Amino acid sequence: MRAEEFLTYSAEETRELGRVIAARLKAPALVLLKGDLGAGKTTLTKGIIAGLGAAHEEQVTSPTFTLIHVFHRPGPKALKVYHADLYRIEGAQGLSSLGLEDVLSEPCILIVEWSERLTLRSDWPVVRVELEHLGGDRRRIRVSGLDVSLALDASASRTGSSKAR
């Protein structure tokens, strides 16, 4: 699968990349985020959800305690966007209590932080995003699974693309 790699130098650049990703997203889709604490998963999610028109960036906060938040895009192109954080999930039981199967019963966008903890079968298209600290405010963000190449007018700089294994 094609992977594209970006470097961002501020939280705003990461949010902007999120908006660029949002412009390419079509429901149904799973957006699976990986990366250490503070890598920028929630920050990127702010941009994605704002870009989808489902909330303002400041309304998107880490679903640390409730584990899942839902946002509604109103209007003729109504859309539900779910934002889950599996950091505190304990085992399969905790995961099933989240009710993700129900979430996937109708087309939506599901964005998952700590997605490596997800054990879920779905045939929905998957966008994978890996975020990495490069020290200070620099982050490396690899995106794969968006079928259209990301057109970047954003300030986030593209460092080249590669074929992922």
Ligand code: ADP
């Ligand atoms: P995570 O959800 O991966 O734990 P957050 O998005 O909550 O990470 O936190 C990232 C933190 O790093 C925020 O405080 C953000 O302002 C800061 N930050 C600094 N530079 C960047 C960058 N280039 N991209 C994303 N966040 C950044």
Ligand code: MG
């Ligand atoms: Mg987070």
